[in-house]
Amino acid sequence: MQNMTIAAIATAPGAGGIAVVRLSGPESYAVAARVFRPANPNKRVEDAKGYTALFGKFLEGEDAFDEGVALFFRAPHSYTGEDVVELSCHGGSAVARRLVESCIEAGAAPAAPGEYTRRAFLNGKLSLTQAEAVMDIISADGRQGAALANASLGGALAKKIAAEKEALTALQAHLAAWVDFPEEDVPELDEAHLQTVLGGVKDELDTLIQNYDAGAVLREGVDCAIVGRPNAGKSTLLNLLAGFDRAIVTPVAGTTRDVVEQAVRLGDIRLNLFDTAGLRDTEDLIEAEGIRRSWKKLDEAGLVLAVFDGSAPLTREDFELARKCAGRPAIALINKEDKPTQFDAEIIAPYFAMVLPVCCQEEGTRKLISSAVARLLGTNQIDPHAASLSGQRQLAAATRAREAVAGALDAAAGGFGLDAVSVCVDDALDALCDLTGENASEAVINEVFERFCVGK
Structure with missing residues (x-):
């Protein structure tokens, strides 16, 4: 495989200013010469030096279908360590696909996932840890x-x-x-x-x-379950963190019957939020299934935001939720701080890493939770350059x-x-x-x- 010349679109799919088709391998210049004609008739692709560019037209046979720029890299001074040519055409799936098809017709083979970086590793341009970092930086x-x-x-x-x-x-x-x-x-x-x-x-x-765990959270985000009794303020919290009305909020218990998902950015962390059905005893089969899924999501989550109604006394359901959060990365949010407090937070405090009085309708709560989550998950201690x-x-x-x-x-x-x-x-x-x-x-x-x- 290493002696083959490969071709693939190197830019994301969809419309854009340009799309880049990358060739890598011993026949990169020969393939490029068959699909690219320099605008200057005195210039030849085969003679192009490394780190130079030519403007011209892209061809399928003798049919010119676009114009753009070819960038040239001579081995070993390229990303893969091989001869590389990057063909920049106008953005759009149809043009880029046609250019790749022209390269394949001209003698290149379709690149496999990660094959450019794999060749860089095999050719000693990157260590394996650096190669893995390439995918991390793409997905960050x-x-x-x-x-x-x-x-x-x-x-x-x-x-x-x-x-x-x-x-x-x-x-x-x-x-x-x-x-x-x-x-x-x-x-x-x-x-x-x-x-x-x-x-x-x-x-x-x-x-x-x-x-490791804190670094993984910064790179990949964390699944976060929002759990609590009906009307404790879970959906209000989801909407606050999302920045828009993602979940329906009503005073009617059981409004949320299934898990509502929303990805949000909280400081430096991406939270994959899951707003769950209110935890209570019910004979409604649909709501009961939603509650079963709530407990399941709590067990799976890497972070739990347990919401309690601070304006009401602690209930059996509240205590059961607190016990299930014991030993987990969980924060107790005592909501409705703007109302007279009837909730005894000291009873549940031993089961949580942190207990925060909040008002899920106030914007300042977002910053308070962001800081608490960073401390709990250790991301505030990470040196991003280490x-x-x-x-x-x-x-x-x-x-x-x-x-x-x-x-x-x-x-x-x-x-x-x-x-x-x-x-x-x-x-x-x-x-x-x-x-x-x-x-x-x-x-x-x-x-x-x-x-x-x-x-x-």
Whole structure:
């Protein structure tokens, strides 16, 4: 596949100013010459130098169907490390599709999802962690999430892991020399130095792992269930956070009978909100099914906003909801702060990470909830320019490395000998190489790139 020249639309579908069709591979210039005719008759595609552009017409056979610009990149100075030509035509699906079809007729093959970035990885232009960051930055829809992805694309995670590998490799070299060549005069490793190096690596991995969930929230958003009794103010809260009347609000209990979904941006976090049916006993089969779905959504959510009516006394349903929120990332919102308070918040407080008195009809409540959610999910502690883990593959590798380093520390403290420490350090290095992709199998590489879009 690497010796084939591939073609695909690199821009999003739909109408726009321009669309870009990208060619990559050894025949990129030859294919481009068959579908693009420079306006200057003295210019030839085959002679174009890298980092130059030509204006001209796009052809299907001898039929010119559009005009635009061709950008040229010579190997290895391109995104993929191969010869690349980017053809910019007028935006619109019909023109772009016709240009891709012309490229395929001229000898190119259709690109598979993520094939350009895959080639960049295989050609040594990107590490695997940087390749994964490409998809993260494409899908990011918040500034901090995009900044995290951009830091990884710039090599922040790769550099961090390289530093930890370097420390472990130096340690392992000393261990191996001492264990494998006892007849040589190799000094035994100083125990304090051993503890310092292993402890430092473990601390760095601990930080990466602990920040994983918050980083994932910034990149991907979080599912948030709004739950509570009827008329507590759930739909009013949804409308406040959405910024428009997304849900119907009436004083009639049972107005919301099914889960209402709405994506909103709350500060730097995208919340996928789910307004649920009011929790109460009912003989209405339709409402009962809605309530069953409410409990299910609470169990699945990464964040729970439990709304309580502060103008009414605490009920059995309120207490049952509080108990179900125990141990979960949940905030209790005591609504209707503008009315006389009859609700005893101290009774439910032990079951929640935070308890906030609010009025879901006031705009200031949005900012209050935004700040509370950022504190609860840890996103306010994230440095968007620091190294961060992305995806379960990276997390699993980092966790294996951390456990191996912890095993090395235990072996050293338990007097099991430096050979046992050496085995654990080897395991840690293997896990870190898995994380960066140096040991990546074909199956792992396929798994990484299968979630990419075509054209990237």
